[in-house]
Amino acid sequence: MGLIVKKTEFKFPxxxxxxxxxxxxxxxxxxxxxxxxxxxxxxxEAATNIENFADWKREMLKQAExxxxxxxxxxxxxxxxxxxxxxxYNDPEKETLYDKxxxxxxxxxxxxxxxxxxVPFEDSFLPIMKITGETNKAGENKGxxxxxxxxxxxxxxxxxxxxxxxxHGYDVVAFEGPGQGxxxxxxxxxxxxxWEKPTAAxxxxxxxxxxxxxGISMGGWxxxxxxxxxxxxxxxxxxxxxxxxxxxxxxxxxxxGKLFFHHFRNYSNKVSLKxxxxxxxxxxxxxxxxxxxDKKTPMEAFDVAEQMNAENIxxxxxxxxxxxxxxxxxxxxxxxxxxxQVKALTNASSVTARVFTQEDQAQNHCQVGNIGLALxxxxxxxxxVV
Numbered sequence: 001m002g003l004i005v006k007k008t009e010f011k012f013p014x015x016x017x018x019x020x021x022x023x024x025x026x027x028x029x030x031x032x033x034x035x036x037x038x039x040x041x042x043x044x045e046a047a048t049n050i051e052n053f054a055d056w057k058r059e060m061l062k063q064a065e066x067x068x069x070x071x072x073x074x075x076x077x078x079x080x081x082x083x084x085x086x087x088x089y090n091d092p093e094k095e096t097l098y099d100k101x102x103x104x105x106x107x108x109x110x111x112x113x114x115x116x117x118x119v120p121f122e123d124s125f126l127p128i129m130k131i132t133g134e135t136n137k138a139g140e141n142k143g144x145x146x147x148x149x150x151x152x153x154x155x156x157x158x159x160x161x162x163x164x165x166x167x168h169g170y171d172v173v174a175f176e177g178p179g180q181g182x183x184x185x186x187x188x189x190x191x192x193x194x195w196e197k198p199t200a201a202x203x204x205x206x207x208x209x210x211x212x213x214x215g216i217s218m219g220g221w222x223x224x225x226x227x228x229x230x231x232x233x234x235x236x237x238x239x240x241x242x243x244x245x246x247x248x249x250x251x252x253x254x255x256x257g258k259l260f261f262h263h264f265r266n267y268s269n270k271v272s273l274k275x276x277x278x279x280x281x282x283x284x285x286x287x288x289x290x291x292x293x294d295k296k297t298p299m300e301a302f303d304v305a306e307q308m309n310a311e312n313i314x315x316x317x318x319x320x321x322x323x324x325x326x327x328x329x330x331x332x333x334x335x336x337x338x339x340x341q342v343k344a345l346t347n348a349s350s351v352t353a354r355v356f357t358q359e360d361q362a363q364n365h366c367q368v369g370n371i372g373l374a375l376x377x378x379x380x381x382x383x384x385v386v
Contacts, residue, residue, distance in 0.1 A: 016369030077104035089291035150218025179292035190294035196229035228317035272298035315344035
């Protein structure tokens with residue numbers, strides 16, 4: 001099964017599969033498969049030999065090399081990306097595997113008329129991918145959609161999404177902000193939660209003043225922060241919303257965390273570094289937070305993450321039309337965040353909230369399992385509010 005591509009067209013398979021017994025690995029396999037970049041048989045084969053992060057890297061590299069030898073460059077590119085995914089913050093191969101992914105990605109889609117830009121930003125640059133939408137008989141298209149990811153994504157991962165919107169008549173601009181992808185790896189920009197700053201740079205550069213803004217995963221928090229301060233954003237879509245990262249645990253755990261993070265920092269650093277050494281999703285999350293923020297200790301990285309809260313998102317300043325897409329069984333973000341975010345948008349022009357369930361096969365984080373349904377929902381909503 002897997003990928004079916006006709007140059008500019010993707011088919012999004014429906015279904016969330018049990019590739020691996022551990023959700024740490026299973027979700028990522030479903031992620032690449034659901035977005036149209038991996039083959040089911042490759043994921044099944046790799047899963048049989050994976051028990052830890054070292055196994056993951058080895059098996060994904062094996063699949064990448066096999067795909068490349070078979071001239072399946074899309075598969076190969078994303079298997080190199082998968083191999084890079086769980087590398088820790090201080091692993092020198094993070095950049096070399098990224099380079100391999102990027103090289104093969106743009107080779108695979110060399111005929112697809114992808115435009116690439118480097119937008120000046122704070123004495124550095126923001127990487128951009130842009131594709132032009134299909135036009136009507138009068139040579140017009142429907143407008144512009146700007147999208148970005150969040151905690152762990154590269155803009156190239158959303159190419160299938162971009163192509164979907166372009167095929168339906170929209171120009172699509174995807175960018176990596178500070179801390180993301182090549183903005184971090186190649187241009188040295190550490191993460192900054194004040195997302196209105198890169199947002200303004202993108203809008204200025206492309207002379208945009210009436211856009212639909214799509215934030216994915218942690219980008220769901222970032223897109224509301226951007227919209228709160230940027231009136232050139234007219235419509236906001238958040239796929240996967242966090243609202244306040246400090247309120248994920250229950251109240252008791254929140255208070256205990258504050259005590260240790262602020263008053264027992266040395267101890268908390270040691271425990272966090274041990275978690276990273278041990279492996280597992282918690283250790284990887286700490287490692288990736290250190291990497292994107294470019295901090296030397298876990299607690300310094302946490303200081304940045306702590307700012308991604310209900311106060312700093314400024315939901316009350318969001319005046320645009322809003323669409324929120326949430327998976328009922330999102331294993332990254334507690335479902336309580338959904339209603340908290342909806343209720344906080346007190347001044348939005350309109351708020352449409354869609355919760356996806358097992359029946360939709362889109363109950364997971366960012367609707368992995370039924371990306372086609374999520375994109376169709378976004379498209380229908382955009383056309384209803386323009």
